Amino acid sequence: MRTLTLVMFGVLILGTLGISLPFLEKIQRLPSCNEILFMENLDEQYNIGDRCDFTFAKLSGAKLSGVDLSGVALSHVDLSGADLSGANLAGADFSCKNIGFSRFCSDLSGANLAGADLSGVNLYAANLTGANLAGADLSDANLAGVGLTDVDLSLVDLSGVNLSLVDLSGRDLAGVDLSGVNLYAANLAGADLSRADFSDANLFAANFDGANLSGANLSGAKLSDANFDGADLTFVNLAGTDLSGIILSDANLSSANLSGAYLFKARLSQVDLSGANLSAANLTGANLAGADLTSANLSGADLSGIVLSDANLSGANLAGADLFGYQVYSKVPVTDVREQDLDKAILYGAKLSGEYLIYSKVIVSYLSGTILTGATNQPTGNIDCEGEPIDAAFTCTGKIG
Numbered sequence: 001m002r003t004l005t006l007v008m009f010g011v012l013i014l015g016t017l018g019i020s021l022p023f024l025e026k027i028q029r030l031p032s033c034n035e036i037l038f039m040e041n042l043d044e045q046y047n048i049g050d051r052c053d054f055t056f057a058k059l060s061g062a063k064l065s066g067v068d069l070s071g072v073a074l075s076h077v078d079l080s081g082a083d084l085s086g087a088n089l090a091g092a093d094f095s096c097k098n099i100g101f102s103r104f105c106s107d108l109s110g111a112n113l114a115g116a117d118l119s120g121v122n123l124y125a126a127n128l129t130g131a132n133l134a135g136a137d138l139s140d141a142n143l144a145g146v147g148l149t150d151v152d153l154s155l156v157d158l159s160g161v162n163l164s165l166v167d168l169s170g171r172d173l174a175g176v177d178l179s180g181v182n183l184y185a186a187n188l189a190g191a192d193l194s195r196a197d198f199s200d201a202n203l204f205a206a207n208f209d210g211a212n213l214s215g216a217n218l219s220g221a222k223l224s225d226a227n228f229d230g231a232d233l234t235f236v237n238l239a240g241t242d243l244s245g246i247i248l249s250d251a252n253l254s255s256a257n258l259s260g261a262y263l264f265k266a267r268l269s270q271v272d273l274s275g276a277n278l279s280a281a282n283l284t285g286a287n288l289a290g291a292d293l294t295s296a297n298l299s300g301a302d303l304s305g306i307v308l309s310d311a312n313l314s315g316a317n318l319a320g321a322d323l324f325g326y327q328v329y330s331k332v333p334v335t336d337v338r339e340q341d342l343d344k345a346i347l348y349g350a351k352l353s354g355e356y357l358i359y360s361k362v363i364v365s366y367l368s369g370t371i372l373t374g375a376t377n378q379p380t381g382n383i384d385c386e387g388e389p390i391d392a393a394f395t396c397t398g399k400i401g
Helices: 002-016 022-026 033-037
Strands: none
Touching: none
């Protein structure tokens, strides 16, 4: 006891003289995680990311502007209404394995995250309703399943962000840059996406039912199984895009750029494609029943096996297009162009062998070089072969001058 007293007395004297000993640092009491969180000047020695776990922490309304929470575990945390402006949350983990009965995991509703560093953050299933993300760094962030109601995304750089499973239905996202964004199975029904940039984005199984995509850029986007039923796609850029299997029924694609697009077995019934550019597109097996292809450019397109019943091809350019009708077990050609309007359509060099052309209107059509070998019936109306006769195989061999 006497020895311990002398030691403590010696330590006291040394401290008074301003002399420190290395072992004293080991017996200093480290501040708690909550104390560190609210300290004005954080010291790196506290290693908040390594020491602290704020899982289930109740920090609603906390003033945490500029705080360093990089790499910290924040699962199930309540930061609703908190001020995290300018905070460093890089690599922080807000996700949770078991959401339970709650729709969301961590709660950041109404939080101020303006200018915060959220790069690489995992916000899976977090609630960001009404949060301020203006100027925040979201590069490589995971926002899958996040609640973004009342969040102004026009001031946020979302390029490369994971937004799969999010609900953005009815939102105004006109002109927003969503290039390279992962929107897998996202709900964008009824949203205003006019002039938005979706280039190289992942839109697999996304729902665009009734959305306004007028003038949007979807070049290079992944659109398999996406739903564009009734969507406004006028003047949209889909050049070279894979559109196989997507739902475009009743969509408006007038004046859209679909050159070189892959539309294998695409559902395009009743679609407005008037004035659209479909040159060199692959439409094999696509359903274009009742579609409006007035003045559309289908030159060089692969139209083999498509359904064109009741479609309007008035003024369309089919020069060099392949309309070969594959036979099915019923012995009926798949390509059905009966009763369609081919008035003034350019069919120069098109292959129509084996097709139904009964009652088709081809008055004043340009059929120079068109192959009608094996056609069910000779087309009705006055065919312009530039003075060249149609042979027994219904082949017009003349050339356009």
